[in-house]
Amino acid sequence: xxxxxxxxxxxxxGYGGGSLFPVVAERTAQDVLSYxxxxxxxxxxxxxxxxxxxxxxxxxxxxxxxxxxxxxxSTKVGRRLRPQCESPAPKDRLSFEPxxxxxxxxxxxSLEDSLQRLGLCRVDIVFIHDVNPRWHGDDYERRFxxxxxxxxxxxxxxxxxxxxxxxxxxxxxxxxxxxxxQAGDFDCFMLAGGYTLLEHAALDEFLPHCQQRDVGxxxxxxxxxxxxxxxxxPGAKFFYTEASPEIAExxxxxxxxxxxHGIPLGAAALQFTLSxxxxxSAVCGYRTTAEVDTNLRWAALPIPAALWxxxxxxxxxxxxxxxxxxxxxx
Numbered sequence: 166x167x168x169x170x171x172x173x174x175x176x177x178x179g180y181g182g183g184s185l186f187p188v189v190a191e192r193t194a195q196d197v198l199s200y201x202x203x204x205x206x207x208x209x210x211x212x213x214x215x216x217x218x219x220x221x222x223x224x225x226x227x228x229x230x231x232x233x234x235x236x237x238x239s240t241k242v243g244r245r246l247r248p249q250c251e252s253p254a255p256k257d258r259l260s261f262e263p264x265x266x267x268x269x270x271x272x273x274x275s276l277e278d279s280l281q282r283l284g285l286c287r288v289d290i291v292f293i294h295d296v297n298p299r300w301h302g303d304d305y306e307r308r309f310x311x312x313x314x315x316x317x318x319x320x321x322x323x324x325x326x327x328x329x330x331x332x333x334x335x336x337x338x339x340x341x342x343x344x345x346x347q348a349g350d351f352d353c354f355m356l357a358g359g360y361t362l363l364e365h366a367a368l369d370e371f372l373p374h375c376q377q378r379d380v381g382x383x384x385x386x387x388x389x390x391x392x393x394x395x396x397x398x399p400g401a402k403f404f405y406t407e408a409s410p411e412i413a414e415x416x417x418x419x420x421x422x423x424x425x426h427g428i429p430l431g432a433a434a435l436q437f438t439l440s441x442x443x444x445x446s447a448v449c450g451y452r453t454t455a456e457v458d459t460n461l462r463w464a465a466l467p468i469p470a471a472l473w474x475x476x477x478x479x480x481x482x483x484x485x486x487x488x489x490x491x492x493x494x495x
Contacts, residue, residue: 168352168380171324172331173237173289177439178464179208179448181385182220183357191219195227200454202231204461210355210385210448211283212241212294212335213275216258218282225283233285239355240283241294241335242275242316243267267296267312272319287328291320292335292355293345299337309344317349324352335385337404339367346374353381355448358389358404360441362419362434362476363412365483372443381445384438388449393434396420419481426472432463433472439464440487 180201198209211224221240228236246261254260266275276291293316298305320332334345335355342354354375360367361384375382388394391402397416401408408416416430423430438447451457473488482488 168331168350168378172352172381172445175208175237175381175383175446176206177446178206178460179210179383179446180206181209181448181450182211182215182224183385183450191223191226194223197451197454197457198224198227201451201457202227202236204457206457207235208237208239208446208448210239210383212244212292213246213279213282214241214244214263214294217261217263218246218259219257221279221282222259225285229284233287237289238283238285239290239292240276240279240288241292242272242279242320243294243296243312245271245275246278265301265308267293267308268315269319270315272316273323276323289329290331290333290353291323291329292333293317293320294335295337296334296345297336297338297341313345313348321350333383339369339371342367343371343374346371346378346380351380353383353445355383355385358384358386360384360438360444361387361389362393362430362437362482363389363403363415365486368441368483368486372441376441376443380443382441382443383446383448384444385448386450387435387438387447388431392416393419394431396430415481418479419476422472422475422479422481425475426469428466428468428472429463431459432466433468433476435460435463436466436468437482437486437488440489442487 211220244263245266246263249260249262251260293312296308296312301308323329324332331352333351333353337357339359342356358364389403390405392408395401397413403412420430423433438444449460470489476482477484
């Protein structure tokens with residue numbers, strides 16, 4: 166069966182937990198997710214890393230009472246959580262310390278632990294998480310080999326047995342995704358912030374490769390962790406750190422073009438990501454119900470072709486970038 170045949174159909178907008186590390190009120194987080202569900206969201210992504218297990222905990226609490234066949238759920242493997250007791254327990258995470266483990270048995274244990282934290286009997290998609298030079302430095306090659314010799318066969322077996330529906334890799338860096346795509350039979354990739362109004366490297370090789378083979382690309386953080394939603398305001402975040410002067414200046418130029426056409430920067434950012442045929446979903450983190458409503462509005466907002474033409478003329482996006490595609494409902 167092809168990757169497209171195995172992979173569950175995904176809506177245009179997914180709900181992610183990666184930006185909610187400092188969740189203080191679990192009930193508030195559950196309420197926002199439940200609100201999104203009632204507004205039509207049906208794809209939810211989490212990971213053991215997020216708030217040291219707390220992310221999976223409150224995702225499960227919000228989703229357990231829903232019909233399990235109505236939504237798609239993904240989580241990740243590659244980090245095991247080990248107890249690191251604190252008393253009293255922290256409010257924004259669980260008392261666990263993550264450690265890397267891409268071994269065959271480590272991945273199976275990780276997934277079992279995730280199901281227990283979620284309180285659910287299955288997940289649909291499992292991603293090998295964060296195998297890239299940014300996190301591993303000089304140990305990257307060893308970790309890549311460990312993932313392909315250990316994690317990949319374990320997940321491939323679970324997929325063949327029908328325990329999970331699809332397997333993939335979740336990482337920042339189109340080059341790393343491309344390496345995995347050439348090394349294994351993956352159904353989808355979660356590319357973190359790697360195809361946005363500010364990041365275009367995936368357009369050269371990775372996205373065409375996936376489009377040709379019908380491998381789905383899920384772009385997490387289409388706003389590059391903030392700046393493409395807020396604009397170049399003081400303290401705006403780009404990949405979770407304060408944006409550099411160069412990124413801030415490019416964002417101001419993007420904002421200026423959008424303003425001339427009466428379109429919010431965030432709407433252009435979201436629809437740019439979703440316009441590529443290889444991109445099957447864009448996953449964002451949500452802190453409030455207002456953010457849920459905003460993204461739904463931005464995804465459906467008509468954007469004139471002249472805006473995309475001007476962005477290309479100004480060399481803010483590549484001339485070859487697909488634009489103006491029909492954005493699907495959440």
